[in-house]
Amino acid sequence: MGRGKPAKRYSQAGRVHDIIRLIEARHGMTVEELVEETGVTRRTIHRDMNVIHEAGYPLVSEWQNGQKSYRFLTRFKDVPPVSFTLQELATMYFLRSQSEIFHGTPFAEELEGIFRKVRSVLPPRFAAHLERIAGAAIPLFQGRHDYTGHAETIKQVRDALVHQNRLTVSYRASGREHADTYLVDPYTLAFYKGGLYLIAYAHNRGAFRTFAMERISSVTMERERFELPDDYQPEGRLRDAFGIVAEDAMAVRIRFSPVVADSVKGRIWHPSQKFTDTKDGGVELTFSAGGKLEIASWVLSYGEHAEVLAPVELRDMLHRAVTGLSGIYGR
Known part of the structure; x- marks a missing residue:
C-alpha cells in the first residue's frame, strides 16, 4: 500500500x-x-x-x-430546504415539456433528475396531478438540433462554465473543410432557435467568438482558470444583434402588409423596435441591429407581405435572393 x-x-x-x-x-x-x-x-x-x-x-x-x-x-x-407552493410546482411541470429542446444533451437527463427528486417527496395524489399538468402543454420546436452525438462535449463546456476553466476547442466553421484550434475563456451558453451556442473569448484571436455547439469536434478542459471581467454582461454582448450573430448595428426599416400587421405587432423582435401604423392598415417596423443574413431570412419568411425600405445594402441582398428564387420557381 x-x-x-x-x-x-x-x-x-x-x-x-x-x-x-x-x-x-x-x-x-x-x-x-x-x-x-x-x-x-x-x-x-x-x-x-x-x-x-x-x-x-x-x-x-x-x-x-x-x-x-x-x-x-x-x-x-447548512443550506435550508427549499419549499414550493403548489402553484409554483404546477408552473415547473407546465414548463417541463419545453425541455425537449435539450434532447440529446446532459441538460435533459439532469432536468429529469430534478423532477424525480420533486416527485419523491410529494404525496402520490399531488405527483399524479402534476404529471397530468405536464401533459397539458406540448412543445413545437421545428428545426432544432439533435445533440445526441455531442453530449460529452456539451457536458465539458457546461462544467468549464460552472468552474471557470479555460478550454481548448477544435472547431470547424461553416464552409470549412478543416477544424481550427482555439484557446478560449467560456463566458456564456446561448439558446437560439433550437440551437446551443458558446460565447467565449478566444485568446489566439484576441476577440470574442460565437461557437455553434454542433460544430465543436473536441474539447479539452485546461487546469488554468479565468475571471469574468467586472463589466461583462451576457445580454449586452448581443444587444445590437438581431439574433446570434454580433455585427455592427444598422438602422432597419421594414413595411408589412395589412395581412400580417397584427401578427408582427404582437411580438418583440428586438429591444430597439418601434411600430408605426400605415394608412392601408399595415405597419412599419424600425430597429437598430446587426446580422444582415438573419434579418434577410426573417423578412423572406413573410414573402410578398414584407418589404425592406432601409438600409440599401439589406434591400440589395434581398433583391438578389428574390431574383435567384425567381430563376428557380419561374421556370
Whole structure:
C-alpha cells in the first residue's frame, strides 16, 4: 500500500461518507491528504471523488501549489430546504415539456433528475396531478438540433462554465473543410432557435467568438482558470444583434402588409423596435441591429407581405435572393 495509514476494512460507501465528512470539516483537502487519512491509493480516491460528484454533491477541484485539492462550493448541509407552493410546482411541470429542446444533451437527463427528486417527496395524489399538468402543454420546436452525438462535449463546456476553466476547442466553421484550434475563456451558453451556442473569448484571436455547439469536434478542459471581467454582461454582448450573430448595428426599416400587421405587432423582435401604423392598415417596423443574413431570412419568411425600405445594402441582398428564387420557381 505504501505510506499512509493502514487501509480500513470498510465498504466504498463507508469510505465515501468519511471523505465527505473530512472535506466539509476541513473546508477542502488535497488528494495526498485523503490518501493519508483513508489508507487507499490515489486512483481509489479519484474514483471516490467521481462517486461523490455523480451523487449530486457540489464538489469542485482546483490546483494549489502543484497539488490537486477538493472542496465543496458551499457548506451544503447548512443550506435550508427549499419549499414550493403548489402553484409554483404546477408552473415547473407546465414548463417541463419545453425541455425537449435539450434532447440529446446532459441538460435533459439532469432536468429529469430534478423532477424525480420533486416527485419523491410529494404525496402520490399531488405527483399524479402534476404529471397530468405536464401533459397539458406540448412543445413545437421545428428545426432544432439533435445533440445526441455531442453530449460529452456539451457536458465539458457546461462544467468549464460552472468552474471557470479555460478550454481548448477544435472547431470547424461553416464552409470549412478543416477544424481550427482555439484557446478560449467560456463566458456564456446561448439558446437560439433550437440551437446551443458558446460565447467565449478566444485568446489566439484576441476577440470574442460565437461557437455553434454542433460544430465543436473536441474539447479539452485546461487546469488554468479565468475571471469574468467586472463589466461583462451576457445580454449586452448581443444587444445590437438581431439574433446570434454580433455585427455592427444598422438602422432597419421594414413595411408589412395589412395581412400580417397584427401578427408582427404582437411580438418583440428586438429591444430597439418601434411600430408605426400605415394608412392601408399595415405597419412599419424600425430597429437598430446587426446580422444582415438573419434579418434577410426573417423578412423572406413573410414573402410578398414584407418589404425592406432601409438600409440599401439589406434591400440589395434581398433583391438578389428574390431574383435567384425567381430563376428557380419561374421556370
